Amino acid sequence: MMKLPIAFYRQPDVVQISRILLGKHLFTNLNGVLTGGRIVETEAYAHQNDQACHSHLGRFTKRTRVMYEAGGVAYVYLIYGRYALFNIITNEAGKADAVLIRGLEPIEGIPEMLLRRGLTTVSPQLTAGPGLLTQALGITTTYYGTDLTGDLIWIEDRGEIIPEEQILASPRVGIDYAGVDAALPWRFRLKNSRWTSPAK
DNA sequence: CTAAGGATTAACT
């Protein structure tokens, strides 16, 4: 098991990074409890030519501030007043690209994840959805800007290679407001995984 | 199917 190095996040092609993240393992170690799982669904957001991206056309606000940092930090934000969504900032400083994690296959610390979600049995309700996996992992907006090479939140490569034919590329979810960019096939997920979020 | 919830932002005064 190898923690992804900072150089991984600094690569320029956010779409490519989104693909490669499938099959990697996302972990959190918060309050002394280790939880984590295998990434099965991601979406890419580019700062250029992508109206769906919070940082498109250089929009810089209090919320999007960390997006402009060099790759390798967490961008966590609240949506619909309730749910934290976890994004990974990529590219070099000033080039505000991000990858949204939408689905996770639970692997580590399942009892704690069930507790955090208020469930008693393991089902897709546990981590299949961007707002669900953050609950399961204990990620809240408190972790806005967290360094992903630290020991609170990180990603590991466990040597798994996902063959291209196992990856499904499709339009992203919930961004119809982005006009023509809503059609970009920048949502990636593993075929035959029960842990991808329900399509709209 | 729909209501909920609160931060964020753009558009006003």
Add this chain to the structure above:
DNA sequence: GTTAATCCTTAGT
């Protein structure tokens, strides 16, 4: 300064 619309969704009818 204030207001209103919006949102990378989920849980509950």
